[in-house]
Amino acid sequence: MQSKSAIWVKCLAVLVLFCGGLVTTTAVTPPTVAHATTVYVTRTGKHYFYNRHDRGLNRAKKVYAVSLKTAKQRGLTLSATEKAPAKRRTVKRVTRKKVTRKRTAKKVTTKRAAVKPQGTYTAGSQTYHVKVVNHNNPGFSRATLSTKHGAWQTYGNLDGYNRATAANALLNRKLMPKGQRQALVVNPTAWHNKRIKTGWLYNRCHLIGYQLTGQNNNLKNLITGTRQLNDPGMTTYENRVAAYLKASPKHYVRYRVTPVFKGHELLARGVKMQMQSIGSNRIRYNVYLPNTQSGMKLNYATGLSKVAG
Incomplete structure (x- = not known):
């Protein structure tokens, strides 16, 4: 028979084992990683x-x-x-007072052409003047500025004196020629050409330059013009238009050139050039170019000429 002290020791051991089992089976989550x-x-x-x-x-x-x-x-x-986790950046919200502003109608201003036309051209000792008309506003109607039907070109019929009248077009890169220009063989009215000190007096001037439409030996598109009228005169504007058209197949330019004759004269006094790029003012000109040549006196009735006295 066991003594009371022995029985107490056994009970204490059982209690310890029981408590130890509770400790080992309880899930403890570590407070830190x-x-x-x-x-x-x-x-x-x-x-x-x-x-x-x-x-x-x-x-x-x-x-x-x-x-x-x-x-x-x-x-x-x-x-x-792990040792130094990045601190979370807090962004303070700044509340701004809502300011009510009165809406004012903005004044719409039309931009002028990117390159202003030069009024005077000088080549050596020779000077050529260009006149700007109506502040460079070409004055085309809205209907003729539409690109709905694509590019086009038309040439007015010769008048009763076989003179060219006017050439109109809606220019686009599609109209531009791909080949070299052939020699000109037809003669417009007042064609009395001759050599002068600076070269040939006259050129067969296209109303719409060959580089823009490919028109060449077309009397409806040709006049007798001095070398200065052709270059630097008309060629300067034609080159600007050609560069604009080549820049994008989406570029269009409304274009009109009208020779100006006085009475029954066979030699034009000059040409009026009007042009407007569609959707922008990159090309926007209205100019009058005189059919003159420095140092020469021209007979506009016939096209004959002599050195100016």
Whole structure:
């Protein structure tokens, strides 16, 4: 028969075992990651991480889960990103007072052409003047500025004296020729050409330049013009239009050239050139170019000429 003290010792041992079982079976969540037993490493890295999605592992091709003991045995140290996690940046919201402004109608101003026409051209000792008409406003009707039907060109019929009248077009890159210009063989009215000190007096001047439409030996598109009227006069504007058209297949230019004759004269006094780019004012001109040549006196009735006295 056991003594009371022996029975008390046995009861105390059972109680200890019971309490120990409760402790070992109760799940305890570590208060910090420092108490975790599993860490994450890479094959060749020098650090270990508690957090699998730590930014220090973003570029790792493969991540391994190992025990903390194993990681330390390999000589790995805790990553700096774990030691000092980035502080979350707080952005203060600034509330602004709503200011009610009165709407005022903006004044719409029409932009002038990007390149202003030069009023005077000088080549050596020769000077050629261009007159700007109506502040460079070409004055085309809205209907003729439509691109709905694409590019087009028309040439007025010769008048009763076989003189060219007017040439109109809606220019686009599609109308521009791809080949070289052939020699001109037809003679417009007042064609009495001759050599002068600076070269040939006259040129067969296209109302709409060949480089824009490909029209060549077309009497409806030709007049007798001095070298100065042709170049630098008309060619200067034609080159600007050609460059604009070549820049984009979507570019269009409304274009009109009208020779100005006085009475029954066969030699034009000059030409009026009007042009407007569609949808912009990159090309916007209305100019009068006189059919004159420095140092020469022209007979506009016939086209004959002599050196100015």
